[in-house]
Amino acid sequence: MTLVALRLRGALRSLTARPAWLVGAALLLGGVTYGAYRGVRAAVGWLYAYPLIDTIAPAVTQRSLEGLFLMLMAAVLFSVLVASIGTLYGSDDLEFLLAHPVSTARIFGMKVLELFVNAAGLPLLFTLPVLAGVGTALQAQPLFYLVSTLAAVALYSLPVTLGSLLALVLVRFSPAGRVREVATAVSISAAAAALLGLRALRPEQLLRLDPDDTEAFETFLTAFSRLEIGWLPPAWATNASWAAQDGQLHAALGALLLLGGLGLALTGVLARVAFSRGWVRSLDATPAVRFRRSDGMPAWERLLLRALGPTGAFIAKDARVFTRDVQQWSQVIVLAALAGVYFVSLAAIPVPTQQFRDVMGAMNIAFVSFIVAGVALRMAYPSVSYEAGSYWLLQTQPVRQRHLVLAKFLFVLPLMLVLAVGLGVAAGRVLDLSPTLAFGAPVAAGFSALGLTGLAVGMGAAHPRFRYTNPNELAMTPGALAFMGLALVYATLTTLLLARPAWTALRQPSVTAYWSSPEGLGVLGGLTVLTLLATLLPLWHGARHLERFEQ
Amino acid sequence: MLEITNLTKRYGRTLAVDRLDLNTAAGEVLALLGPNGAGKTTTIRCVTGLARPTSGSIRIAGHDVAAEPLAAKAATGFVPDRAWFYPKVTAHELLRYVAGLRKLEDAEARIGELLERFKLARHSGALIETYSHGMRQRLAFCAALLGRPKLFVADEPMVGLDVQGHREVKKLFRELAADGGTVILTTHTLAVAEEIADRIAVMDHGRLIALGTMAELRSATRQADTASLEDLFLHLTEPEDDQGSGALGPDETAAGTRR
Numbered sequence: 133m134t135l136v137a138l139r140l141r142g143a144l145r146s147l148t149a150r151p152a153w154l155v156g157a158a159l160l161l162g163g164v165t166y167g168a169y170r171g172v173r174a175a176v177g178w179l180y181a182y183p184l185i186d187t188i189a190p191a192v193t194q195r196s197l198e199g200l201f202l203m204l205m206a207a208v209l210f211s212v213l214v215a216s217i218g219t220l221y222g223s224d225d226l227e228f229l230l231a232h233p234v235s236t237a238r239i240f241g242m243k244v245l246e247l248f249v250n251a252a253g254l255p256l257l258f259t260l261p262v263l264a265g266v267g268t269a270l271q272a273q274p275l276f277y278l279v280s281t282l283a284a285v286a287l288y289s290l291p292v293t294l295g296s297l298l299a300l301v302l303v304r305f306s307p308a309g310r311v312r313e314v315a316t317a318v319s320i321s322a323a324a325a326a327l328l329g330l331r332a333l334r335p336e337q338l339l340r341l342d343p344d345d346t347e348a349f350e351t352f353l354t355a356f357s358r359l360e361i362g363w364l365p366p367a368w369a370t371n372a373s374w375a376a377q378d379g380q381l382h383a384a385l386g387a388l389l390l391l392g393g394l395g396l397a398l399t400g401v402l403a404r405v406a407f408s409r410g411w412v413r414s415l416d417a418t419p420a421v422r423f424r425r426s427d428g429m430p431a432w433e434r435l436l437l438r439a440l441g442p443t444g445a446f447i448a449k450d451a452r453v454f455t456r457d458v459q460q461w462s463q464v465i466v467l468a469a470l471a472g473v474y475f476v477s478l479a480a481i482p483v484p485t486q487q488f489r490d491v492m493g494a495m496n497i498a499f500v501s502f503i504v505a506g507v508a509l510r511m512a513y514p515s516v517s518y519e520a521g522s523y524w525l526l527q528t529q530p531v532r533q534r535h536l537v538l539a540k541f542l543f544v545l546p547l548m549l550v551l552a553v554g555l556g557v558a559a560g561r562v563l564d565l566s567p568t569l570a571f572g573a574p575v576a577a578g579f580s581a582l583g584l585t586g587l588a589v590g591m592g593a594a595h596p597r598f599r600y601t602n603p604n605e606l607a608m609t610p611g612a613l614a615f616m617g618l619a620l621v622y623a624t625l626t627t628l629l630l631a632r633p634a635w636t637a638l639r640q641p642s643v644t645a646y647w648s649s650p651e652g653l654g655v656l657g658g659l660t661v662l663t664l665l666a667t668l669l670p671l672w673h674g675a676r677h678l679e680r681f682e683q
Numbered sequence: 684m685l686e687i688t689n690l691t692k693r694y695g696r697t698l699a700v701d702r703l704d705l706n707t708a709a710g711e712v713l714a715l716l717g718p719n720g721a722g723k724t725t726t727i728r729c730v731t732g733l734a735r736p737t738s739g740s741i742r743i744a745g746h747d748v749a750a751e752p753l754a755a756k757a758a759t760g761f762v763p764d765r766a767w768f769y770p771k772v773t774a775h776e777l778l779r780y781v782a783g784l785r786k787l788e789d790a791e792a793r794i795g796e797l798l799e800r801f802k803l804a805r806h807s808g809a810l811i812e813t814y815s816h817g818m819r820q821r822l823a824f825c826a827a828l829l830g831r832p833k834l835f836v837a838d839e840p841m842v843g844l845d846v847q848g849h850r851e852v853k854k855l856f857r858e859l860a861a862d863g864g865t866v867i868l869t870t871h872t873l874a875v876a877e878e879i880a881d882r883i884a885v886m887d888h889g890r891l892i893a894l895g896t897m898a899e900l901r902s903a904t905r906q907a908d909t910a911s912l913e914d915l916f917l918h919l920t921e922p923e924d925d926q927g928s929g930a931l932g933p934d935e936t937a938a939g940t941r942r
Contacts, residue, residue: 428791429779437783445783449772456771456810521767525826528731529784530757683733 153595157610160617165261172265180269193266194370200262201287201366204255208288211251212295214466215604217316218459219247220299220407221414223601230411240403244296250604251295252288259284263373272377279376279385283369286392290365293395298322300402303410316458321465365391442531446539453518454543459603460518463511464547471551474503479562486566486641493565494634497573500559501580501623504552505588505616511547512588513615514606515540516596516674523598524683533593533678537671541589545581552581566641572633576626579659583626583666584619590670591615594677622666629658684709684834684865685730690739692725692889699725701889703739707882709833712856712866714876716912717886718920723869724764726886727838730867731761744833757785760832764839766823770812774803774822777811778829785830797825801851816843824852835859837868841875853879877912885919893919 148154180189220243229239263280266272302318368384375382429437436444454460478496516537519526526536556577560570595611606612633655636646646652685707692700700722707713715723728734730741732752740747746754768777775794782790798804801821811819820843827835835856841849856866856879870876876883883900885893893900893915900915901908910918 433779441786442784445780448783449769449776449780452776453769453771522769524733524763525768525781526784527733528756528759528761529781530753531784532753680735682735683728 153614154610157613157617161257161613164617164620165257168258169261169265169268172262173269176266176269193270194374197262197266197373198366198370200259201284201369202364204259205287205291205366208252208255209291209295212247212291213298213322214463215250216247216295216299217303218604219243219250220296221303221411222459225601226411230408235404236408237400237403240296240407241400244292244399246605247296248289248292250608251292253608256284256288267377270377273379275379275381276373276376279381280369280373283372283385283388286388287365287369289392290395293392293399296399297395297402300399300406300410303414304406317462321462325469440539440542442535443539443542446526446536447543450515450539450543467507467511467547467551470503470507471555474499474555475558475562478559486564487638489563490566490569490634490637490641493559493563493569493573494630494637496559496563497556497576497630497634498623498627500552500555500573500577501584501619501626503555504548504577504580504584505619505623507551508544508548508584508588508619509607509612509616512540512544512585513592513612514603515544515589516593516678517598517600517606518603519596520598520600523596527681527683532675533681534671534675537589537593537675537678540593541586541667541671544589545585548581548585549578552577566637567644568633568637568641568646571647572630572637575656576630576659579663580623580626583622583663586667587618587622587670588615590667590672590674591618593674594670596678596681622662625662626659629655629662684711684744685867686740686742687726687730688740688742690726690729690741691737692722692729692734693737698889700729700736703886703889703891705884705891705894707865707867709863709865710860711881712860712868712879714880714883715867715869715886716871716873716876716883716916717869720888721886721920722889723886724838725889727761727836727867727869730834731759731836732756757830758833760827760830760835762820762823762827762835762837762840764842766819768811768819768822771810773808773810774798774814774825775807777822778825781826781829787830790829793829794825797828801825817845817848820844821848824855833864835864835866837866839870840868841870841872849875873912873916883912885916887920 176193179192220240223243223246226239226243229242230236260281263277263284267276267280365388368388372382372385372388375384433444433448436448438444440447478492519536553574556574559565560573565573591611591614595609595614597606597609597611600606633646633652636643647656685705687703687705690700690703690705691698703722703726705726715726717723725734729736730743730748732748732755736749740749741755742748743755744758746758748755772780775798778794778797779790782794787793795804798807801824803818803821803825806814806818811822814822820840824840827837840852844852853875856868859866860881868876868880877897882894882896884891885900893903895903897912897915898908900906900912901910904910904915904918906915906918
């Protein structure tokens with residue numbers, strides 16, 4: 133408890149260090165949470181009031197809940213696999229903790245808890261208002277809220293346990309000399325595989341309906357209501373919650389708690405045996421001395437320095453660190469897997485008419501913004517904080533901090549542009565969009581990449597955290613939450629701006645010259661202004677804050 | 684070379700440096716001493732741009748640190764007490780990076796020379812994550828000297844260095860001063876300060892309580908000619924009840940020459 137209390141106290145202090153931002157982030161989060169609660173309550177109420185399908189409404193609600201649990205459990209698994217090695221073996225405080233007469237299992241337990249908070253914190257925060265919405269709409273017994281919350285916590289703890297076990301095994305048996313690198317690479321590849329594996333279930337099969345069937349909606353819901361995944365833990369969590377609605381305790385809750393308990397016990401036993409040894413191995417893994425050529429400056433670096441001055445020096449250094457640090461370059465694998473899944477999913481959705489295709493294309497513009505925001509949170513937001521303990525070096529050099537901020541932006545931007553524009557172009561091709569949207573989708577995606585990368589780097593510079601125990605915690609800071617809120621505002625404004633061309637495309641799919649019309653140029657102008665504001669203001673603000681930053 | 688005027692630094696309610704006045708001349712080695720929490724490191728941080736003064740001014744080679752930070756930093760080289768570098772770059776790459784930030788033309792020869800001098804040439808192609816603490820400290824010296832600074836600031840520079848390293852650093856400080864540079868170092872190793880410093884400044888509770896050569900300090904504290912710096916330091920910094928005659932008050936600081 134002492135260890136946890138110490139961490140909590142530290143987290144609380146860092147949270148309250150900038151109260152205005154904390155209040156802003158809390159308000160934003162509160163707004164989103166409340167919106168989710170009201171939305172779910174209204175949706176469930178509507179479903180139960182729908183005249184033709186009232187008999188299958190409970191089953192549809194249950195399946196939806198199962199789907200939510202399954203999706204979020206997968207998201208937790210993905211986060212855990214990406215972050216487990218860094219949190220469990222790469223945290224800076226481990227050296228201090230392990231030097232004290234505290235059982236290694238306890239220290240490991242604290243790290244697992246940290247992993248749970250980092251990976252399952254947001255999914256849990258999103259689940260609770262959904263459960264509250266369902267409970268209120270169905271006028272559930274108070275037991276429902278207790279049991280469903282307990283079930284969600286137990287459910288999301290399963291992937292955390294699984295990821296921790298995998299980390300224990302990987303670090304224990306990875307080749308000596310490169311333990312952390314190999315373990316991280318394998319773990320992240322497993323995350324990408326899990327993502328692709330889930331995609332392989334092909335849930336879109338459910339949507340393969342006959343477009344001429346007037347009862348398609350009811351047919352879909354009936355099919356959906358029969359889709360049971362009773363053998364998977366998300367169904368146990370749903371069944372337990374559902375029974376608690378009427379004040380009953382279901383055996384599924386016991387099964388879930390038992391599985392969670394067994395997983396934790398097994399992790400505890402293995403941690404006693406393997407954690408300490410694995411950690412020592414990972415220390416031994418301080419890589420063997422690798423001599424690199426140092427005869428003269430490479431041409432690419434000379435070019436960067438000549439073209440960009442100090443900004444070029446920052447970019448050259450970042451390029452070296454990025455390509456040599458497995459924690460950083462492995463994110464590209466995850467990115468590629470995400471893009472692949474998105475592309476395949478888009479191609480698999482049945483879109484029988486041009487209007488349907490264009491609706492999907494218009495929605496895709498908003499989706500790409502959300503994906504880019506999620507990727508920016510991991511790759512662009514922490515980029516300034518990655519300077520970590522070395523920040524003193526550049527703070528004492530005769531160089532303006534704007535060079536650093538600009539370099540971070542320029543370094544991440546190409547990757548974000550490739551991802552966003554790639555998804556935009558792919559959507560146009562796969563969905564065979566009408567000319568207006570076929571041009572609009574990649575352009576809007578490009579603008580999103582520009583705006584959201586600038587926003588992320590700028591916000592990261594305005595809220596730097598050069599001292600952290602592991603980089604995964606950077607995505608859970610008040611600044612990161614504020615970035616996500618502002619990214620949401622940017623994505624909403626972009627979607628609103630593009631509503632008009634999307635509507636034109638839906639009504640007149642054959643129009644080819646929309647973007648050269650005064651209205652089209654006006655939309656492009658608005659998008660440009662909005663994106664420039666989203667890019668330049670945060671970058672300027674971030675650089676200004678860094679100039680005043682004190683160690 | 685360095686002119687600190689009425690420098691005050693507060694962290695919230697804590698007063699870390701209190702109305703400090705301190706000047707140094709070209710060709711001088713000044714040791715800044717004081718017990719833990721005296722304000723030495725905060726002073727160094729304000730001088731190097733790692734912290735901003737609450738009030739007062741600092742000028743380096745004629746450049747105001749607040750108004751012309753780039754010119755002031757260009758004239759300064761800094762070695763922290765615990766140098767942390769990017770683990771995934773080599774020493775050679777790091778020095779090239781610093782040269783790029785400082786816009787130094789043809790830095791390769793200078794880099795090679797510094798790596799040789801600090802006995803890192805053999806390891807210059809290895810990633811810094813494989814370096815010992817002492818090697819990192821030597822690398823910090825290379826990075827600080829790369830731009831040929833007029834003011835060299837070192838916070839506890841001897842920490843982590845072996846005996847050879849100690850000797851090399853002491854020699855370096857004297858060489859820098861002989862070439863017309865100024866060196867300011869903080870240290871708890873009083874013997875080093877006594878050996879290489881031209882003048883000694885003692886801080887306590889954020890204030891400068893003594894400043895001068897060894898002879899001037901002995902005279903000002905009415906100590907015997909044989910009194911060591913350790914004797915003087917303890918005399919100056921121990922509570923009044925324990926020492927009889929008491930430390931010098933802030934207005935009595937001018938034990939020796941103020942430049």
